[in-house]
Amino acid sequence: MRVIKSPEHLSEALSRFRKRGKQVGFVPTMGYLHEGHLFLVRRARKENDIVVVSIFVNPTQFGPHEDFKRYPRDLKRDRKLLRRDHVDYLFLPSRSSIYPKYFNDVVDPGPLARYLCGPKRPGHFRGVATVVKRLFRIVHPDRAYFGEKDYQQSRMIEALVQRFRMPIKVRTCPIVREKDGLAMSSRNRYLSRRERISARSLYQSLLQAKKLIRAGERDVSVIKKMARSVLLPYLSKIDYIELVDPDQLTPLRKVQSRVLIAIACYVGSTRLIDNILVKV
């Protein structure tokens, strides 16, 4: 695995492969890798000749009171994991190489950022859209891999790729869960032992909501009320429980043939998200 810090060097190295007809798969991350990330890496390995992983904790996607500074980092461990999974290039850009002095390509995340986490984390999706476009312009991947835990992010990136007519296939991979159902996330590491137990309630409430739909309930307010009642004993704050159209992310009042149930809430001071797609 080659570790490259300079965008120019990475672009140069990859363009040599592209000229020889090789396909490039790209997994952008913020590091502190877990099995969810490694699932994306392995999928990229299967589908491409060259696999590139980036680690960059992107400051522009964190709000002023969010956890940018304390976001977990362990580069030594990440490198080991990526080497074990036969990654070809690890891209470790500096902040100034991603955002040079006169950088002005701030990207509007589009209408999909109006829902779910968008209003709760102002500026977050603009930061994600901006960094992802910048990374795509450096790597020019054939395929890019994202996790379904960040469902809204993936949808927003699919739309971004279409809007800028980038010849990139966005692959969204299933959520990888711990044995008790908690969706894997770098932020799980903030949880105390007690909080870790409480955090199970996210997936439990999604499963209960799904069960209620399968039993024939179609009224979204009834389903939300039930999901809330599963969460409330365990959580300090619920940001939202929403049932939305899986494509447009618009809130639903009645369950349709496909519905995304999405939750964001705080366990202690840690904000967690999770979701489930239900087809009826």
Ligand code: PAF
């Ligand atoms: O999902 C993430 O880890 C980040 O939002 C991403 C896509 C790497 C952009 O910083």
